[in-house]
Amino acid sequence: MTYNTTLKKRSKMKRIMNIFLTQCTTADSNAIVIDADSLMSSKTLIRRGLTPENIIVLNNNKDIIKKAYKQGHTNSVVGISTSVLPYLPGLYDLIYLDYCGTPAANKNGYWNPHMDVLWSADRLTENGVVIVTFTTGHIDNAIQRANLMIPNSLTLVKEVSYCETTPMYVMILSKSPDVKPLRDRFNLIYTKVKNHKSKLVQQMTIGKKRKASTPAYVTGVSWNKVSKAWQVCVKNKTLGRYKKREDANLLSKFISKKITVIWGKDHRKAFKQYVGHEFKCTVVKKGKTGWLVHWEEEGNFGDIPLKWIKELRD
Numbered sequence: 001m002t003y004n005t006t007l008k009k010r011s012k013m014k015r016i017m018n019i020f021l022t023q024c025t026t027a028d029s030n031a032i033v034i035d036a037d038s039l040m041s042s043k044t045l046i047r048r049g050l051t052p053e054n055i056i057v058l059n060n061n062k063d064i065i066k067k068a069y070k071q072g073h074t075n076s077v078v079g080i081s082t083s084v085l086p087y088l089p090g091l092y093d094l095i096y097l098d099y100c101g102t103p104a105a106n107k108n109g110y111w112n113p114h115m116d117v118l119w120s121a122d123r124l125t126e127n128g129v130v131i132v133t134f135t136t137g138h139i140d141n142a143i144q145r146a147n148l149m150i151p152n153s154l155t156l157v158k159e160v161s162y163c164e165t166t167p168m169y170v171m172i173l174s175k176s177p178d179v180k181p182l183r184d185r186f187n188l189i190y191t192k193v194k195n196h197k198s199k200l201v202q203q204m205t206i207g208k209k210r211k212a213s214t215p216a217y218v219t220g221v222s223w224n225k226v227s228k229a230w231q232v233c234v235k236n237k238t239l240g241r242y243k244k245r246e247d248a249n250l251l252s253k254f255i256s257k258k259i260t261v262i263w264g265k266d267h268r269k270a271f272k273q274y275v276g277h278e279f280k281c282t283v284v285k286k287g288k289t290g291w292l293v294h295w296e297e298e299g300n301f302g303d304i305p306l307k308w309i310k311e312l313r314d
């Protein structure tokens with residue numbers, strides 16, 4: 001079971017789910033989360049106010065559990081969920097079975113998601129929630145298999161199919177049969193995060209002045225005698241200095257523009273999966289490698305070589 005933290009950090013669905021986790025819990029909640037080495041899910045719950053001790057982190061990797069212990073999750077357990085869940089005492093308000101696997105039980109019998117869901121159903125508080133994520137890409141009828149795991153004691157609140165590096169599926173289950181408020185809450189988060197910065201929403205926003213895509217105050221390219229370089233300036237801010245005038249011209253032409261890039265050669269392990277894929281971004285200023293860009297989907301920044309640029313979008 002491999003998991004790419006970098007990719008998840010960029011995932012809108014992850015952001016949606018993290019917000020939702022906070023809405024399923026209060027500071028007094030007890031939770032179980034299958035977490036990755038970034039401990040993103042448990043950190044989200046700590047920010048919500050949960051006591052670290054009341055968040056049990058599960059992972060089959062002992063280093064991740066060591067890390068969880070250091071963060072105060074002292075009831076965390078190493079091992080595959082199906083082997084460790086039966087030993088956990090008490091009831092839980094949230095059980096986040098964030099697997100990377102298919103809904104089929106593992107051949108050697110260590111992992112059986114169906115067993116995990118049944119165990120969870122038995123250990124939820126009255127309004128408790130179980131969230132289960134699967135990859136659906138490598139198996140027939142994955143969603144049907146996942147749905148067949150839902151016992152009578154749980155109600156399906158919401159299901160979403162989405163795509164990361166592979167097709168994924170999440171089902172949100174509740175112990176309470178009154179699931180509409182929870183579903184509405186999820187849908188609201190989903191819509192807000194998905195629409196964040198979308199063109200349609202910007203166009204539909206009345207009464208708010210939209211920023212022009214190019215700052216009117218780019219003063220252009222000038223020669224800086226002191227640094228002996230061509231510089232691109234905005235007001236009194238220098239966005240980059242180049243030895244060659246053509247490079248400065250290029251930056252002044254592209255600054256604040258929306259571009260599409262194709263991720264080129266990348267030897268960094270965590271970034272290999274992006275190679276050859278297209279991403280949308282806006283040029284911010286000169287970077288160390290090429291240009292510093294703002295990734296549209298993820299809302300963070302990256303430094304990309306100029307040759308990765310595929311097209312100017314406006």
Ligand SMILES: C[S@@+](CC[C@H](N)C(=O)[O-])C[C@H]1O[C@@H](n2cnc3c(N)ncnc32)[C@H](O)[C@@H]1O
Pocket residue numbers: 001002003008014033034035036037038039040041058059060061079080081082098099100101111
């Ligand atoms: C999808 S990631 C968890 C991501 C995390 N919830 C987050 O939002 O960042 C799953 C992690 O748990 C491990 N894992 C997957 N299935 C597991 C299982 N059934 N029992 C224990 N660990 C599991 C994987 O190796 C991986 O490190």
